[in-house]
Amino acid sequence: MWPAFIFSVIAGGLFVVSLAYFFDTAKRLALNSIPTRYTPSENPKDDHIQIIVVGDIGRSPRMQYHAISVTNHGRYVDLVGYKETARHPALIGKENVSLYPLAPYPEWTIWGTLPLLSLVYKVIHQFCTLFYTLMYATPAAKWMIIQNPPSIPIFHVALIVAWFRGTKVIVDWHNYGHTLMRQTLLLRPLVPVYRWYEKGFGRHLGDVNLSVTDAMNRQLKGPGFRIKKPIFTLHDRPAQVFQPIISPKKRLDFLRGLPETQKEAQSIVDGSLRLIVSSTSWTADEDFGLMLDALMEYAESLLGEASTIDSPPPILAIITGKGPQKQPYLDKIKELTDQGRLPGIRIITAWLSTREYALLLACADLGICLHMSSSGVDLPMKVVDMFGAGLPVAAYSAYESFGELIKEGVNGCGFKTSSELKEVLQRLLGVHGTEELARLKAGAISEGSIRWEETWNSVVGRILEFVGDDQNQNKRA
Numbered sequence: 001m002w003p004a005f006i007f008s009v010i011a012g013g014l015f016v017v018s019l020a021y022f023f024d025t026a027k028r029l030a031l032n033s034i035p036t037r038y039t040p041s042e043n044p045k046d047d048h049i050q051i052i053v054v055g056d057i058g059r060s061p062r063m064q065y066h067a068i069s070v071t072n073h074g075r076y077v078d079l080v081g082y083k084e085t086a087r088h089p090a091l092i093g094k095e096n097v098s099l100y101p102l103a104p105y106p107e108w109t110i111w112g113t114l115p116l117l118s119l120v121y122k123v124i125h126q127f128c129t130l131f132y133t134l135m136y137a138t139p140a141a142k143w144m145i146i147q148n149p150p151s152i153p154i155f156h157v158a159l160i161v162a163w164f165r166g167t168k169v170i171v172d173w174h175n176y177g178h179t180l181m182r183q184t185l186l187l188r189p190l191v192p193v194y195r196w197y198e199k200g201f202g203r204h205l206g207d208v209n210l211s212v213t214d215a216m217n218r219q220l221k222g223p224g225f226r227i228k229k230p231i232f233t234l235h236d237r238p239a240q241v242f243q244p245i246i247s248p249k250k251r252l253d254f255l256r257g258l259p260e261t262q263k264e265a266q267s268i269v270d271g272s273l274r275l276i277v278s279s280t281s282w283t284a285d286e287d288f289g290l291m292l293d294a295l296m297e298y299a300e301s302l303l304g305e306a307s308t309i310d311s312p313p314p315i316l317a318i319i320t321g322k323g324p325q326k327q328p329y330l331d332k333i334k335e336l337t338d339q340g341r342l343p344g345i346r347i348i349t350a351w352l353s354t355r356e357y358a359l360l361l362a363c364a365d366l367g368i369c370l371h372m373s374s375s376g377v378d379l380p381m382k383v384v385d386m387f388g389a390g391l392p393v394a395a396y397s398a399y400e401s402f403g404e405l406i407k408e409g410v411n412g413c414g415f416k417t418s419s420e421l422k423e424v425l426q427r428l429l430g431v432h433g434t435e436e437l438a439r440l441k442a443g444a445i446s447e448g449s450i451r452w453e454e455t456w457n458s459v460v461g462r463i464l465e466f467v468g469d470d471q472n473q474n475k476r477a
């Protein structure tokens with residue numbers, strides 16, 4: 001009798017304790033699943049601003065510039081994106097900058113054996129990691145600034161998160177995802193779905209929108225997108241790290257210290273070898289085949305004739321950057337070189353630190369830009385870098401917004417075909433081109449003198465209400 005009684009008392013006690021534990025855990029889980037909401041801080045400087053890139057943060061200069069500008073106002077920046085290459089030095093080791101890396105994809109998705117399956121998997125993977133990071137891992141932010149493209153799946157994730165957490169959204173339209181998708185043959189059937197998603201969610205997502213050109217601004221307001229919320233154009237501008245180098249000694253010192261140019265440094269500085277630089281993410285919207293054809297045509301003109309003062313000089317071409325289509329082009333360059341079709345021309349590729357990249361641009365003779373603009377209304381940031389470094393450009397020109405940055409005969413020259421590019425190279429790099437090149441360089445320096453910080457403060461600084469807040473803080477101090 002007694003043992004049964006004691007057993008039932010213990011069992012009853014254990015049941016009550018485990019019930020209490022179960023309800024407590026359930027309550028805690030329920031409470032933890034409610035994301036925190038943004039409430040304005042007493043001191044506006046304690047508010048957080050999120051910068052979101054569904055890509056490699058280190059290779060998103062414009063989004064990093066947003067982050068740097070925010071920190072320059074003493075605010076907290078939370079960077080959300082993939083951590084692949086090194087971030088801008090100004091974003092490393094600062095106590096008001098936090099990085100929330102998105103979980104990388106499993107390796108099998110990169111093999112390319114099951115392209116459609118890996119695409120679907122990537123979208124689901126991105127959705128989960130973005131949702132968790134934005135809803136729970138990061139502190140509730142006052143504003144989030146989102147890069148587009150890509151639009152899927154960040155647009156609807158951001159819409160949900162912004163609603164739950166009381167965060168306001170700025171969509172920074174760099175380009176359109178659906179026009180970029182059109183460039184990949186295999187993905188073309190999905191373009192209508194992507195376009196529907198991008199326009200549908202894009203119309204409602206941003207409390208404010210930024211566009212990289214006036215032409216894009218008009219399109220976003222126009223019948224295609226019908227965005228009713230405010231849209232401001234924020235042209236890309238060079239960061240402070242890009243500065244012209246005028247002194248031949250400084251140029252020589254840098255070129256001698258860089259492994260890629262060490263041996264030819266003296267010839268580059270005395271003009272007997274011309275240094276051209278192109279930078280890229282090796283994506284489908286840049287056709288390096290066009291540059292290779294132009295260089296082959298240029299090389300043909302070096303053949304056969306005895307070298308005179310009027311002969312086009314040999315060229316060292318450096319292509320900087322990282323990206324998916326690099327290897328096929330490396331193979332092509334090797335093949336052409338082995339076949340002897342590029343005599344007098346050496347083409348190399350590199351990935352440099354931000355500082356070295358900026359100095360290389362400042363030491364080159366001419367920048368080449370092959371950006372073809374999938375939408376017709378975006379612009380290449382690389383040309384902005386080049387102008388900041390005082391480097392004139394030869395750029396592919398057959399798209400609408402081209403003239404918003406490159407002024408023919410003032411800071412650069414346009415081309416549409418490889419033959420036109422070859423002519424530009426022959427004209428500008430030869431002895432008779434010295435004067436024209438110097439004039440274009442002056443134009444590049446002048447265009448590059450308008451800097452990111454001033455433009456950013458007058459557009460984004462005002463949207464984020466930094467300008468008024470900072471003045472009030474200064475008055476109080």
Ligand SMILES: Nc1nc2c(ncn2[C@@H]2O[C@H](COP(=O)(O)OP(=O)(O)O[C@H]3O[C@H](CO)[C@@H](O)[C@H](O)[C@@H]3O)[C@@H](O)[C@H]2O)c(=O)[nH]1
Nearest residue numbers: 062174175279280281320321351352354357378380381382
């Ligand atoms: N650190 C470093 N950066 C490099 C190097 N080479 C290239 N880069 C970076 O890679 C960029 C080139 O990237 P792309 O993807 O070719 O395009 P973009 O010219 O930057 O233009 C992109 O951004 C615009 C907005 O800023 C967009 O409007 C446009 O559509 C495109 O996405 C350069 O501007 C530079 O910041 C290198 O060796 N080192």
